[in-house]
Amino acid sequence: MSIDLWKPTRRQFLAASAAMGAAGLAGIRPAFAAVDWKKYAGTTLEVNLVKSPRGDTLQKYQKEFEELTGMKVNSEQTPELQQRQKAVIELTSGKPSFDVIHISYHVQKRQFEKGGWLADLNPFLKNPELTDPSLVESDFATAGLAFAKDKGGRFGALPFSVDYWIVYWNKDLFAAKGLEFPKNFDEMVKASETLTDADNNVFGFVARGAKNANVPVWTSLLLGYGKSSIGPDGSLQTDSPEAIEAAALYQRLMTKSAPRGVTGFNWAECQSAFLQGKVGMWMDGVGFAPPLENPQKSRVVGKVGYSIIPKGPVTQAAPTTGDGIGVTAASANKEAAYLYCQWAISKQMGARLLQSGSGVPFRNSVLGDAEVRKGVTMPGSWVDAVAQSAPISQLCLPVIIPVTEFRDIIGVGLTNLLGGADPATEMKKATEAFKPVLARSEAP
CATH class of the missing domain: 3.40.190.10 (Periplasmic binding protein-like II)
Incomplete structure (x- = not known):
């Protein structure tokens, strides 16, 4: 159903549409x-x-x-x-x-x-x-x-x-390897690793690795497994089998296909790396796109693909x-x-x-x-x-009061994964640490 709160003539509407960007109607x-x-x-x-x-x-x-x-x-x-x-x-x-x-x-x-x-x-x-x-x-x-x-x-x-969180991808790098944009998580992993050529400073994937900032990346992957971080009954699902699998996927993408120093990356560092034309895929919010098409800031103008996140094992979701x-x-x-x-x-x-x-x-x-x-x-x-x-x-994130504490505590576990820690151990440890924080926030 199309909603139009105003009913201008066709001439007014076309004139308005043409002028919006520059003159704001x-x-x-x-x-x-x-x-x-x-x-x-x-x-x-x-x-x-x-x-x-x-x-x-x-x-x-x-x-x-x-x-x-x-x-x-x-x-x-x-x-x-x-x-x-x-x-x-x-x-x-x-x-x-x-x-x-x-x-x-x-x-x-x-x-x-x-x-x-x-x-x-x-x-x-x-x-x-x-x-x-x-x-x-x-x-x-x-x-x-x-x-x-x-x-x-x-x-x-x-x-x-x-x-919305999407995937930005470098069409030239994909074409050079004869790859198409991945349809699912498995293909995303394979494409990331195929694109990576560390000796020539080319990497297949980048996302936020810094503590706190990294949590939306993991929760975005978790949605593809059909789970959110907190269930409908308010219980934590951050150490569920799906959560651990999503953490393992995050670990693999970020350790085998991401640039050096990614543990310190927030969105700005990810964007900067992608702008240089040396990264195949970057997963983040759709609002970071304009600089990629700015010739004064970007080496990938006209080379960027924009796609929804590939389908996970259970579903396809837009965080x-x-x-x-x-x-x-x-x-x-x-x-x-x-x-x-x-x-x-x-x-x-x-x-x-x-x-x-x-x-x-x-x-x-x-x-x-x-x-x-x-x-x-x-x-x-x-x-x-x-x-x-x-x-x-x-x-993308749980609807709770202590969102910052959630990101801090879970974020530490995710950062530890980039140093080689075990996903199950880290997610269970982080979950136990956050449980009392969540309980206090919901107390009358």
Whole structure:
């Protein structure tokens, strides 16, 4: 189903699509069919944003929202870590200074749910004066809904921007060895080892090896075994047979096919190695792509393939992180704040994120729109990888409060694997170390 919250003429739409990347739809004012956007004219909203390209985009077009609604918006961007600290302090007090909050789902979801800090958006979504009837759940990627809802179906922050994990691959290196992109994990291992020529400083695979940063790589592989790090009942699955196999796979890829010094690699080091044209495959978030197509930074311009992660022994999954935007439970302007959130995740704003490279919207109607795609500066295969990830998206990290401690403790075990440690021993040791941390976080 295609969702279009505005119904411009074909001429307006084509003009808008052509202009989005450079001019950001300047002068185009979409017509919102059913929503009474002026209902809260005169209201002032306080908006707390994470400092990011997504926050920049919202602030850049904020005036359009103000003109559409007659409301005044005071928005502030704060660097991610400081924004999280500020949010916790103010929300815990019960008197936050903001009506709208931008959250990192993969870090803050459980914390916000336990604190009861977000307003339930279900009543707003069902209100035709507040929500266009074409805005439906089926337009969001599966992981977006998993992020947005709690176990009881309560809808918190609206899904805003998603980061799927994909594989970047060097088409020239593959062609030189007569290889095709791997269809499954076994083929990925074989291709990595075939591509590796350490004497000539060519390596088949790279991913994050540094403690903490390495955990999403392992959890991404684990999803292919049909498991997540924490089960539906909240129990740890980090020492399950599948988890140990995924750890062994991580160990093999990173010790037999990765560059020297990979134990110190975060995403930046991985990206730098891939940019030099000496790495066959790099597994990481889709948002790291733009520099690869920049001639001033990259030696692989036009040589990069973008693909979803190959199928594991059980399933094919697109590991997913993302952020959302919601209304604080303590806000005195909940309905007005919800209108801002709906505007922020609208098709128009999603197209702007996608075309500028500022983010990837959770909405399928944006990713599947041929006219929107025409304005994307990245190669078509990048957009294909994004679109193909949506229906197979699964959460990359566990939805728990101590996400940082989880990454630290499990990350130590994964780093030890790169030094030759036994996967079963390390995963069992890390699991036992994290159990009491998880238990304390869930205590009343």
